[in-house]
Amino acid sequence: MNLHTLKLVTIVAESVLESHLLDEITKLGARGYTTTNVHGEGSRGVRAGVAEGNVKVETVVGAEVADRILQHVADTYFQYYAVVAYVSEVQVVRGEKYV
Amino acid sequence: MNLHTLKLVTIVAESVLESHLLDEITKLGARGYTTTNVHGEGSRGVRAGVAEGNVKVETVVGAEVADRILQHVADTYFQYYAVVAYVSEVQVVRGEKYV
Amino acid sequence: MNLHTLKLVTIVAESVLESHLLDEITKLGARGYTTTNVHGEGSRGVRAGVAEGNVKVETVVGAEVADRILQHVADTYFQYYAVVAYVSEVQVVRGEKYV
Numbered sequence: 001m002n003l004h005t006l007k008l009v010t011i012v013a014e015s016v017l018e019s020h021l022l023d024e025i026t027k028l029g030a031r032g033y034t035t036t037n038v039h040g041e042g043s044r045g046v047r048a049g050v051a052e053g054n055v056k057v058e059t060v061v062g063a064e065v066a067d068r069i070l071q072h073v074a075d076t077y078f079q080y081y082a083v084v085a086y087v088s089e090v091q092v093v094r095g096e097k098y099v
Numbered sequence: 100m101n102l103h104t105l106k107l108v109t110i111v112a113e114s115v116l117e118s119h120l121l122d123e124i125t126k127l128g129a130r131g132y133t134t135t136n137v138h139g140e141g142s143r144g145v146r147a148g149v150a151e152g153n154v155k156v157e158t159v160v161g162a163e164v165a166d167r168i169l170q171h172v173a174d175t176y177f178q179y180y181a182v183v184a185y186v187s188e189v190q191v192v193r194g195e196k197y198v
Numbered sequence: 199m200n201l202h203t204l205k206l207v208t209i210v211a212e213s214v215l216e217s218h219l220l221d222e223i224t225k226l227g228a229r230g231y232t233t234t235n236v237h238g239e240g241s242r243g244v245r246a247g248v249a250e251g252n253v254k255v256e257t258v259v260g261a262e263v264a265d266r267i268l269q270h271v272a273d274t275y276f277q278y279y280a281v282v283a284y285v286s287e288v289q290v291v292r293g294e295k296y297v
Contacts (some may be wrong), residue, residue: 001265001272008284010189012133022239032282034210034238034254040133041121056133060284067100074100074192084131086107086159086189090208090284093272109288111232139232140220155232166199173199173291183230185206185258185288 004095007066011057011073012040012084018055021073025057028072029065031098034058042082060092062099103194106165110156110172111139111183117154120172124156127171128164130197133157141181159191161198202293205264209255209271210238210282216253219271223255226270227263229296232256240280258290260297 009030011021015037022033036056061069066087077083092098108129110120114136121132135155160168165186176182191197207228209219213235220231234254259267264285275281290296 001269003268003285006284008286032238032240034236034252034282036135036234036236036254038133038135040131042131054133056135060282070102070192071100078193084133084159084191086105086191087102088107088187088189088286090286092282092284093268094276135234137232137234139230141230153232155234169201169291170199177292183232183258183290185204185290186201187206187286187288 001093003091003093006060006090006092006095006098007063007087008090009059009061009066009069009087010085012038012054013057013077014081015053015055017077017081017083018057021057024072025059025069028068030059030061030069032059040084042084060090060098065099100192102190102192105159105189105191105194105197106162106186107189108158108160108165108168108186109184111137111153112156112176112180114152114154116176116180116182117156120156123171124158124168127167129158129160129168131158139183141183159189159197164198199291201289201291204258204288204290204293204296205261205285206288207257207259207264207267207285208283210236210252211255211275211279213251213253215275215279215281216255219255222270223257223267226266228257228259228267230257238282240282258288258296263297
């Protein structure tokens with residue numbers, strides 16, 4: 001089995017930000033993504049975006065694109081929005097599709 | 100990009116346990132969480148909690164809180180409930196929010 | 199806390215494939231799984247299976263079963279379907295349930 005080590009970037013944010021986030025990560029180099037409707041509560045003790053719920057955006061990318069996405073999310077959203085962003089390592093089949 | 104290595108704890112359980120689990124992981128030190136409605140089938144060949152479905156609870160925490168949560172879940176639920184619990188490593192932006 | 203290192207296999211595919219995938223991964227050795235309704239867009243720029251949405255299938259298995267599942271998914275679906283498959287490491291409580 002020929003596997004490629006790539007990065008799984010996960011972003012959890014208010015659903016109102018979804019289309020912005022998807023546009024932005026695509027421009028930053030993501031070639032695909034998965035979105036899931038989720039609920040969340042953050043460290044400030046208030047439910048974030050309760051009216052429309054939250055969205056989890058996941059994308060498998062190379063290390064450089066992962067860094068770019070996290071940097072962008074931090075710079076753009078962290079001051080005013082309850083956004084969570086993290087990265088982990090995954091081993092992917094057909095890795096050339098993602099980079 | 101300044102990233103912190105933390106633990107992502109994932110618990111999948113019957114939805115009837117959701118509010119208990121969220122209270123408990125908060126008391127054990129989790130400062131936020133994400134919940135997702137999921138379906139699951141366990142190793143006993145029966146669908147767990149089919150009436151209300153299952154819930155996936157995810158929380159990013161430090162290593163000590165992760166251990167505490169897993170220990171609590173094992174001690175409290177494993178004998179009578181079809182609960183799955185695991186931990187993985189993630190790299191988080193703005194890690195000081197989580198510990 | 200006695201933890202076992204296992205593999206978390208994640209497959210994202212059109213929802214029409216869900217029952218096939220679940221049957222197949224069970225035959226290949228998975229003893230349980232979680233499914234989530236998700237949305238996705240792949241690297242070809244077309245939304246995959248938009249009519250019925252996509253499904254994310256997750257299963258915690260040993261390394262050998264993980265390889266078998268990824269190989270099967272690659273051989274069976276990659277030519278004609280927009281399927282994403284990857285594996286990561288997780289540490290599991292009560293690992294003997296999964297292998």
